[in-house]
Amino acid sequence: MTGGVTDPFAKIRAATNAHRARHGCGAHPYDNGPLLAALAAAADARRILELGTALGYTAMSFASGASDATVDTIERDSEHVRLARENIVGASLDHRITVHEGDFATILPTLDPGYDVAFFDGHTPSPGLHKTLRGLLRTGGTLITANLNHGGTADAVRKALFDGKSWRSALIDEDGETAISVKL
Numbered sequence: 443m444t445g446g447v448t449d450p451f452a453k454i455r456a457a458t459n460a461h462r463a464r465h466g467c468g469a470h471p472y473d474n475g476p477l478l479a480a481l482a483a484a485a486d487a488r489r490i491l492e493l494g495t496a497l498g499y500t501a502m503s504f505a506s507g508a509s510d511a512t513v514d515t516i517e518r519d520s521e522h523v524r525l526a527r528e529n530i531v532g533a534s535l536d537h538r539i540t541v542h543e544g545d546f547a548t549i550l551p552t553l554d555p556g557y558d559v560a561f562f563d564g565h566t567p568s569p570g571l572h573k574t575l576r577g578l579l580r581t582g583g584t585l586i587t588a589n590l591n592h593g594g595t596a597d598a599v600r601k602a603l604f605d606g607k608s609w610r611s612a613l614i615d616e617d618g619e620t621a622i623s624v625k626l
């Protein structure tokens with residue numbers, strides 16, 4: 443859903459869809475990289491954290507939007523990590539994007555807090571990871587949470603995002619899939 447806007451990483455997005463068809467994995471690329479690039483630019487982000495790299499489409503979108511930012515992105519599937527690193531080198535963004543190989547729950551505690559922007563795109567969000575992400579984000583930082591319409595544990599995360607106390611949140615699509623939230 444890029445609305446006719448040129449997406450510099452459209453080929454990586456297409457390659458992610460093709461990879462998923464072959465691999466039978468859950469590498470569904472986010473549908474609007476240019477939106478993420480614009481959000482990173484609007485936040486004047488210096489440090490960005492992503493959960494769910496797949497083949498690097500959204501990590502590269504963030505890095506292109508905020509040209510002074512570094513991006514830490516986490517992925518546990520070793521084939522995805524290999525392909526993402528290859529794509530990131532191909533786009534000459536490897537000096538600003540680090541792909542951390544491992545489970546979110548293992549990698550997150552090793553990272554320094556103070557992120558300006560964080561993006562959850564690792565299948566269904568859960569309250570435990572959401573709490574950890576909040577701790578890593580600076581006050582006033584921006585959290586983007588995808589897959590909020592998955593049901594199950596996602597419902598509790600949506601409730602936390604819209605409780606009116608801890609976050610200033612809005613849904614950014616019609617089907618309620620993604621929220622953008624500022625940490626209060």
Ligand SMILES: C[S@@+](CC[C@H](N)C(=O)[O-])C[C@H]1O[C@@H](n2cnc3c(N)ncnc32)[C@H](O)[C@@H]1O
Nearest residue numbers: 470471472494496499500517518545546563564
């Ligand atoms: C929806 S895809 C990410 C898509 C990517 N952001 C993009 O737009 O191209 C989710 C990715 O998260 C990874 N993932 C899911 N759960 C994970 C976990 N607990 N730890 C690390 N990676 C995980 C999957 O292997 C998959 O590559």
